[in-house]
Amino acid sequence: AGLVLLAGGVSTFILAGRPRGGxxxxxxxxxxxxxxxMVGVALALAGWAKRSRTMWSPVLLATAAGLLYGVQDALTRVSSIRFREGGLTELFTxxxxxxxxxxGVTGLLLVQSAFETAPLRMSLPALTAAQPLAGILCGVGFLGDRLHTDTGALAWEAAGLAAIVGGILLLGMHPAMPCGTAEERPVRDLQRN
Structure with missing residues (x-):
């Protein structure tokens, strides 16, 4: 069901939005x-996770990391445009x-904290869903990407994005996902030996 939702959501979003670069x-x-x-929301989520220390903390940390990774993807694209237009001088100025x-470093620290505090099935779906959503927002927001915006297209695009997120969540909660945290793994490995 997760695979069907994910594939159907991607197909629906692409067919309805007909994305094109600009x-x-x-x-x-x-x-x-x-x-x-985007960065402010990510920092707020990370701060909330640190203060609350509930079972939702890993989800909040992973969502924050996903948002930062989505912004990182967009800025990588901007950097490549600057390099193409002016070479290394334009890039590094x-x-x-x-x-x-x-x-990248901040996102890595957040995601590792999320992975160490709870099973992967808690944090990986949030990370996997937040990154492309942040990338789409940046792409449309300032990278000039275009989507169809008539009422029908927007409704189908929203349905496609919801299906993508739902599919990622279902896949992340699949029983094949690891159940323990990073701290528990060495203990179990020692017990097997």
Whole structure:
């Protein structure tokens, strides 16, 4: 069911939205506003996870990491555009490659914290669902990607995204996913030996 939802959701989103690339939006306020909101939400989720320390903490940490990875993907694309247009000088005089590095390290720390505090089935689906959603938001928001926006297309796109998230969640909760945390694995390995 998870595979069917995931495949059907991707197909529905692509058929309804007919995504196509465009030229990056040159409005720096829009660019940095979207990035600021995405990073701000990720930091708020991470802070909430740290303060609450409930069973939802790994989900919040993984969602935060997924958002940061989605932003990192978008900034990697911006960096490649800058490199194509002006070479290494253009690439390294902007802040994008440095932001890619900072987001990657921060995302890695968040996702490792999520993986160590609960079974993968708690955190991996949130990470896997948040990253492409953040990438789509950045793509449409400031990278110039275009989607069909009539009422019918938007409804089908939303249904496709919901099916994608639902499919990822079902796959993440499948019994084949590992049940223990990273801290429990060595103990079980020792018991087997």
């Amino acid at each position: 030229t990056a939006v040159t409005d720096p306020v829009r660019h940095w506003l979207i990035l600021g909101v 902007g802040g994008h490659p440095y932001a890619v590095l900072a987001l």
